[in-house]
Amino acid sequence: MTAINFPGEPRRRGTNLEKWGWIYMRASGVVLLVLIFGHLIVNLMVGEGVKAIDFGFVGGKWADPFWQWWDVTMLWLALIHGANGMRTLVNDYTNPGTTQKVLKGALFAAAAVLIVLGTLVVFTFEPCPAGSPADLLPSFCPAV
16 A cells, blocks of 8 residues: 655655554454463462462562563563553643653663562562571571
């Protein structure tokens, strides 16, 4: 299908970022449904349910790279999905200019910081750090 150009209208070239943002929202929404319901089922329904969720549960879960990547994927998709939704609201309710640029910059910065910090937490989480006093370690850590 070819685009229709009206007389005097410049031809648009390049990537249509709004279209790709719209597609991302739909695709990430579907993937997030799977990730979130999988997360809820494993954490709340399998085993002892919500009573079992504690520091040891998280430590055991994040010892497996599968669950690390599951949670990081959920984190990234959710934060980018939410930031893109907020970007759309900023576009809809502000006039183009300084205010819009500042708000979009703040959204980008907040999402970037949260993504970096969340990813670091998941991949550097160590429930049994070496050299820690035994009385501060969880019960599942081996005695040193």
